[in-house]
Amino acid sequence: MHWTQVYDPFGHWWLSTLVAALPIIVLFGLLAGLKVKPHWCAIAGASTAVLVAIIFFKMPLALAAMSFGYGVAFGLLKIAWIVLAAVYLYDISVETGQFEIMKESVAGITADRRLLVLLVDFCFGAFIEGAAGFGAPVAIAGAFMIGLGFRPFHAAALNLIANTAPVAWGAIGTPVHTLAAVTALPESDLNAMIGRILPFTAVIVPFWLVRSMVSWSETFEVLPAILVVGISFAVTQFLWSNYVDSNLVDIMGGVVSMVATVAFLKFWKPKRIWRFD
Incomplete structure (x- = not known):
């Protein structure tokens, strides 16, 4: 079945953009504005997307139905399955007590909260993002940080900042x-180009992460550790995306930056340990 999409069906880009954004507006309006349960919000957003495609963009009904079915299958098999497996492993680690052991191990590396943010939110968070994605670092690494003494809102905010550098993979x-799949462009080329852009962000984010928690002077006190975290992650991100594949970029970046930072902290310590007052 052949159908050519018209990107500006109303002849005014702003109106066409507004109509195309209706599914997102409905989804977040119900979720954040009216506090409707997430599964009903998802159904409403998906239904709105189908109606907008058929009514305003003149997509054939049969093609819209097939596209909807493909999207559902893609979401269940390639996305939900990954999240389900990640949550399952997390629950196992909690039930067996391994999660507590991990927290104690990380806390034993350093008592400085600035360095813990780098290790847990950035390095460990990147690993979780690569393995699960879809907000899992905020939930899992956030729980980790709360167990280390961070306030819940503070832990969530810091994890959201940290989750900017690895999110593309x-x-x-x-x-x-x-x-x-959407652009029909070679995945290796896309992966390589992304890997040439985001390493700069990976160097900046650790600095921004610490600065959002403490003052400028207190941030510069741990600048060597910030550079080790950012550069090790950025270099791994660049090399893996350009010369290996797109599957393990974040996982390897998180592992390498974690190992590099832990090794660095064996030989270097900040002049003073920063804790919450």
Whole structure:
């Protein structure tokens, strides 16, 4: 079945953009504004997307139905399955007590809260993003941080900041796979170009992460550790995306930056340990 999409059906880009954004507006309006249960919000958003495609963009009904079915299958098999497995492993680690052991191990590396943010939110968070994606670092690493003495809102905010650098390769590279499928461009080329852009962000984010928690002077006190975290992650991100694949970019970046930072902290310590007052 052949159908050519008209990107500006109303002849005014702003109106066409507004109509195309209706599914997102409905989804977040119900979720954040009216506090409707998430599964009903998802159904309403998906239904709105189908209606907008058929009514305003003149998509054939049969093609809209097939596209909807493909989207559901893609979401269940390539996205939900990854999240389900990640949550399952997390629950196992909690029930067996391994999660507590991990927290104690990290706390034993350093008592400085600035360095803990780098290790847990950035390094460990990048690993979780690469393995699960879709907000899992905020939930899992956030719980980790709360166990280390951070306030819940503070832990969530810091994890959201940290989750900017690795998000392009979240859930075993799902964003890159999806981009390649939608654009029909070679995945290796897309992966390489993303890997040449984001390393700069990976160097900046650790600095921004610490600065959002403490003052400028207190941030510069741990600048060597910030550079080790950012550069090790950025270099791994660049090399893996350009010369290996898109699946393990975040996982390897998180592992390498974690190992590099822990090794660095064996030989270097900040002049003073920063804790919450």
